[in-house]
Amino acid sequence: MTTLDKKKTALLSDSLRLMCTDFDGTIADGEGRPISTEFFERLVAWRRRGKVYWIINTGRTWDSLHEELLRRKAPIWPDWVVAMEREVWLVRDRRGVGWFEWNRKCEVLHSQLFDAVKPLWKLIDDYIARHTDANLVEDAGSPVGIIASSEEEADEISAYITPLLQNWPNLVAVRNSIYFRFSHKNYHKGSCLEAVANGLGVLPQQIMAVGDHLNDLPMMEKKYAWHLACPGNAVDEVKAKVRAGGGYVATATIAEGVVEAWDKFFPLKKDEGNAA
Ligand SMILES: [Mg+2]
Numbered sequence: 001m002t003t004l005d006k007k008k009t010a011l012l013s014d015s016l017r018l019m020c021t022d023f024d025g026t027i028a029d030g031e032g033r034p035i036s037t038e039f040f041e042r043l044v045a046w047r048r049r050g051k052v053y054w055i056i057n058t059g060r061t062w063d064s065l066h067e068e069l070l071r072r073k074a075p076i077w078p079d080w081v082v083a084m085e086r087e088v089w090l091v092r093d094r095r096g097v098g099w100f101e102w103n104r105k106c107e108v109l110h111s112q113l114f115d116a117v118k119p120l121w122k123l124i125d126d127y128i129a130r131h132t133d134a135n136l137v138e139d140a141g142s143p144v145g146i147i148a149s150s151e152e153e154a155d156e157i158s159a160y161i162t163p164l165l166q167n168w169p170n171l172v173a174v175r176n177s178i179y180f181r182f183s184h185k186n187y188h189k190g191s192c193l194e195a196v197a198n199g200l201g202v203l204p205q206q207i208m209a210v211g212d213h214l215n216d217l218p219m220m221e222k223k224y225a226w227h228l229a230c231p232g233n234a235v236d237e238v239k240a241k242v243r244a245g246g247g248y249v250a251t252a253t254i255a256e257g258v259v260e261a262w263d264k265f266f267p268l269k270k271d272e273g274n275a276a
Helices: 003-013 037-049 062-071 100-116 118-131 151-167 189-200 214-219 236-244 254-265
Strands: 018-021 053-057 080-083 087-092 095-098 135-139 142-147 171-176 179-184 207-210 227-230
Touching: 018 189, 037 254, 053 189, 062 080, 062 095, 080 189, 087 100, 087 189, 100 118, 100 179, 118 135, 118 142, 118 151, 151 171, 151 179, 171 214, 189 207, 189 214, 207 254, 214 236, 227 236, 227 254
Parallel strands: 018 053, 018 207, 053 080, 207 227
Antiparallel strands: 080 087, 087 095, 135 142, 142 179, 171 179
């Protein structure tokens, strides 16, 4: 990198243009409480400087996230939502408009892939019934979804599935805590973040990505977001990846942890604080 490139990078890294957060366990707690007002205060303060987009990048469906944002009385809604780790939605006036081109291609590819891997479903079905207390469920966007009875059991299921997937290189198991769904390897939180950022003309140097669980790992890459962070409640794998990427592991949990990381990377000046 030339000196000029380094200067450009330093300049870009100084300006936040896109905040990408996971939802559950990252800005939203498990008890259904409203999201910390401090998070929205930061967003408002940064938007006084210029446009800062906010993406919620979640495993939930759009409908489920919509319901949750209403229930938690979110005072500001995200500009974009990545739902089910693969669909992209533009949000206007609290309504979601699916990015037709992206979502349609995603749907077609998944339907072809899921058809091609039918023998795998039978293997998984048998394994779950015979060796676990887990439940097979219908999952939005995945012909087979699994809910393990514990994190330990989810580890065992993961150990069973991983070698099987070598036979279907385009298929990945997406795990979030005790939940599993299946997906095409090209569609994940990282590739969706990249697609939205490209459309907005935002560079990775201007993006901060925060997540807490295994399904967030694909977006915890410098090629998608230079500023990586996780709240203190994140699982060890996420903490390790954040550290490896030169990111910040917060001490505080959930949204307070996001704010802690936000202030670490992009501190506000004194007269910009408490801006909500
Ligand atoms: Mg999460």
